[in-house]
Amino acid sequence: MPAAHIRNIRSEIQPVSDAAKNLLSVLLYFDIFDYPLTASEIIDRSSIISKTEALKEIYALTERGGIYRYGDYYTIQNNGALVNRRIKGNLLAIKYLRKARRISSLISYFPFVKSVMLSGSISKMYMDENSDIDYFIITEPNRLWIARFFFVLFHKTLFLNNTKLFCYNYMIASDHLGIAKMDTYTAAEIVTLIPTYGSACYRKFLEANTWTKAFFPNFPVPVTENIKEGRSWIKQLLEKIFSGRLGENLDIYLMKHTERRWHRRLPPHLFADPEAYMSLKRHTAKGHTHDHYPRILKAYQDRIRSFEISHGTTLSQASANSFHN
Secondary structure, three states: OOHHHHHOOOOOOOOOOHHHHHHHHHHHHHHOOOOOEEHHHHHHOOOOOOHHHHHHHHHHHHHOOOOEEEOOEEEOOOOOHHHHHHHHHHHHHHHHHHHHHHHHHHHOOOOOEEEEEEEHHHHHOOOOOOOOOEEEEEEOOOOHHHHHHHHHHHHHHHOOOOOOOOEEEEEEEOOOOOOOOOOHHHHHHHHOOEEEEOHHHHHHHHHHOHHHHHOOOOOOOOOOOOOEOOOOHHHHHHHHHOOHHHHHHHHHHHHHHHHHHHHHHOOOHHHHOOOOOEEEEOOEEEEOOOOHHHHHHHHHHHHHHHHHHHHOOOOHHHHOOOOOO
16 A cells, blocks of 8 residues: 555544554554454454453544544545445355355365365455465375375366365465464464364364464454364275375375476475465475565555554554554
């Protein structure tokens, strides 16, 4: 967002309390996606413990012109069309969520898959014509690349390489559940994951990444009681076939084969920062070829700086305890 956009907020607004600064930091982050939030969503994404205090600050910022309200939604931008855009995207996400759950049920039959979660835009309950259904997958240790082979096969045959309904660009093994990159963007991606298979493994994943609570201490954990568990006889048979030395050698071969192919096809800078782009290890298969991650963090930092300059205040310190930038 250009600095001029931030200056559209009236310059006499001076958020003084840490609570107000924290709420503004939340809205500035989601403004990157042109995504207005309800009051309860702002509170869930903030570090303010008292709901009464948070609501008081939200209403005060609205009255003073610090933020704008359109019905039940609040936004940094004075643009009611964003609310219509969000509602339309939410409705489309509900439609795609049903499809994603059916696909997840099929994925649960893949060998060595321990947990399936929806990530990306659908996990925020928003979809548009450019959105894909993204899956975050946890596999058994030392069999990640065999599991990924079945994803590739499934993708090429059933979906004819179309990623609209089936995009699997992040897989990790259950013995490496901790995510090293600890920042606002990564935390937001983790806490908004929607588990669709393997609730026990999903809960272990959350336990391995409790650092996200420093960013989103109020964010509700999804209910997992009705999520599918267990291993079908097909899954058990395939896992037995690829157990032992055969599975070990095949998993290593598939990883090295993919690594050679990706290095031939993709520019070198994508492999220089494995946390942001490409990571190929026995316990990780991540194929992020776009600059989405660094672009989002830079956009958030730019918004924070622009707001601070425009209003002679500091949001960074208030954000440092929870909603980091």
